[in-house]
Amino acid sequence: MNSLRVEHAVSEGNIVRDCPGTKDHICCGYKTIDLIEGCPLSCSYCILKAYLNTPAITIHDNIPYITSQIDEMTGREVRHILRFGTGELSDSLALDRRYKLNRPLVEFFGERKNALLELKSKWASIDHLIPCLNPYTIISFSVAPQRIIDEEEKRTSPLYKRLKAAKKAQDAGCFVGLHFDPIIIYPGFEKDYRYLIEDISRLLDMDRIIWLSLGLLRFPPKLLGHYIEHNRRNLLYGEFIRGEDGKMRYIKQQRVKVYTMLYRMLKKKSKGLFIYFCMEREDVWRKVTGMTVKDDDDLMTLFDERIKNLYGGNI
Amino acid sequence: MKTIPLNNIDTDDRRFCISYPLEDKTLAESIGEIGIVQPLILLDASPLIVITGFKRIMSAKKLGLANIPAIIKKARADEALLLSIHDNLGRGLNAVEKAHALEKMVSADFPRQKIFGIMELLSLKPHEKVLGNFVALANEGRPLKDFIVRHGASMKNIEYLLKFDARERKGIISLLSPLHITDSLLREILEMLILIRIRKGAVDLRGLRAPRDGRDLKARLKKKNYPLLSSMEKRLSAVKQRCALPPHIDIKIDPFFEKEYIDILLKIKSEDDLRAAMEKLNAILEDGYIRSILELTQG
Known part of the structure; x- marks a missing residue:
């Protein structure tokens, strides 16, 4: 990571904004903080390859400017408990030991106590944050079978380190989040995911996982050519169609089958686990979970209930 | 301009030749009727070496002409190559000719900046990857080059064709050659063949032989690549029927x-x-x- 070109941006415009979501798919109403744009981890499937034009990493480090935008957003919201994250255009932790951008945000959310900050990562480095962690920060890890980490997420931390770091966060009094995203279909993936779920349930306190997302691989069409060019066998194994939002995704029949398998495996480990889908259709929700989640607002309400159950009146 | 006996020219020396294919029936007929109108440019050497006019000299040989009109030029090899490329620019080169031009420049150690300059004149993106593809194409055999010229294959399709190994490519070309297909259909077909190759490690062309037309081949490939979608389409069509x-x-x-x-x-x-x-x-x-x-x- 020493050869990274890092630019410090002048703070202007909306650095805190709504997750763009995607047409005709249910979004969880996430708020993104573009603290860093660009990622040093360079996973093979990463959609940032399609969205960001520059190899440089841009840092927005004017924290007062950012927190004023967060305040403005939480002040405007009257119905839902807002969840903010810095992992949309970058990895939340990969550069944090060097640039220490999260600490003031963690402290800010701990003082405000009216919203949650999620630090989403594939980089298992949280020791520098432990002294300032508080329950209003969710340490989250994207997880995948080690085979996928070895082949498609080469610069990231291995699975056991991510789970160890998540455990450390739980021990420090935080809830953690897990993201099965992207879930990749390849020969033998079912067995690998079963082992992954076994590892999670063995190493983590399942009651202190605040949420777990499931999101099968999806990408803008222009990345298909990129995957073909780089012979990404794992990424091209399933049957892709062009979704209503224009993104490539596995055909619905495959999605429902895989989600159902994972949903059942996870619920078997912890009945009360809060599982949601990232960018899925209403009928997929219904078919897999039996729940009717017809729009973004319904999903946000489910999040509200989950958070209230865990935090009581403390938020 | 001079009249030069054909015997004084080394007609097998193709170091400056970028034309492809060299056979040109219309040109041969025209030369047969009224002779060579535009003189060739020959490098001053013993024997003389052709810089421009390879198609004309091929036709002249075939027609049994003893002399041809030509201009003799003193030049370094790199100047002669550039002269050959620039002389041909006006007529609109096909992909194989562009490949020959670029490969010859690379082999002659032209600086990258100069090569990229020529790529722009050839309406190509001046990128290392594009250059690599064209150099690879120049080194390919006749079947691929003929196929590309005949179908007017786009850059993307050339890139796709180069992804297969020689044996696979031979099979694919013989499968596609008899078909009349548009470039976009060719792209869809090649994309599906590549997906099979990536997923299975090799392309198995059994079951694809003798397609009725391009659409039939595409349908068969779709069945292999998208079994779920194909089976749902089949079920839908049965219900609708x-x-x-x-x-x-x-x-x-x-x-x-x-x-x-x-x-x-x-x-x-x-x-x-x-x-x-x-x-x-x-x-x-x-x-x-x-x-x-x-x-x-x-x-």
Whole structure:
């Protein structure tokens, strides 16, 4: 990571904004903080390859400017408990030991106590944050079978380190989040995911996982050519169609089958686990979970209930 | 300009030749009728070496001409190559000719900046990757080059063709050569063949032999690449066939079975038309065909 070109941006415009979501798919109403744009981890499937034009990493480090935008957003919201994250255009932790951008945000959310900050990562480095962690920060890890980490997420931390770091966060009094995203279909993936779920349930306190997302691989069409060019066998194994939002995704029949398998495996480990889908259709929700989640607002309400159950009146 | 005996020219020396193919029936007929109008440019050497006019000299040889009109030029090899490339620019080079020009520049150690300059003149993106593809194409054999010229294959399709190993490419070219296909259909076909190769490690062309046309080949490849989608399409088509819908009723389903709803379109000119359409719809509803179609859209 020493050869990274890092630019410090002048703070202007909306650095805190709504997750763009995607047409005709249910979004969880996430708020993104573009603290860093660009990622040093360079996973093979990463959609940032399609969205960001520059190899440089841009840092927005004017924290007062950012927190004023967060305040403005939480002040405007009257119905839902807002969840903010810095992992949309970058990895939340990969550069944090060097640039220490999260600490003031963690402290800010701990003082405000009216919203949650999620630090989403594939980089298992949280020791520098432990002294300032508080329950209003969710340490989250994207997880995948080690085979996928070895082949498609080469610069990231291995699975056991991510789970160890998540455990450390739980021990420090935080809830953690897990993201099965992207879930990749390849020969033998079912067995690998079963082992992954076994590892999670063995190493983590399942009651202190605040949420777990499931999101099968999806990408803008222009990345298909990129995957073909780089012979990404794992990424091209399933049957892709062009979704209503224009993104490539596995055909619905495959999605429902895989989600159902994972949903059942996870619920078997912890009945009360809060599982949601990232960018899925209403009928997929219904078919897999039996729940009717017809729009973004319904999903946000489910999040509200989950958070209230865990935090009581403390938020 | 001089008249030069053909015997004084080394017609086998192709170091400056970028033309492809060299055989040109129309040109040969024209030379046979009125002779060579435009003089060749020859490098001052012993024997003389052709810089421009390879097609003309091939035709002249074939026609048994003893002399040709030519200009003798003193030049360094790099200058002669550039002269050959620039002389041909005006006529619009095909992909193989562009490949020859670039490969010769690379072999002659031209600086990258100069090569990229020529790429821009050839309407190519001046990128290392594009250059690499063209150099690879220049080093390929006749079957691939002939196929590319005949089909006017785009850069993307050339890139795709180069992804296969020599044995696979031979099979693919012999499969595709008899077909009349557009460049976009060729792209779809090659993309599906590449997907098979990536997923399975090799392309198995059995089951694809002797397609009726490009669309037939595409359909067979689709079945291999998209078995779920293909089987759903088949089921849908069977249900629609059983419904026996009249031409003024159509049931439209998302082509990828993503949307959870279907569109039913009616074309009516009178109340009686509407009544008849509703009766028909009611009948297929009662027979469970609508449910069967909806099930397909629900994954």
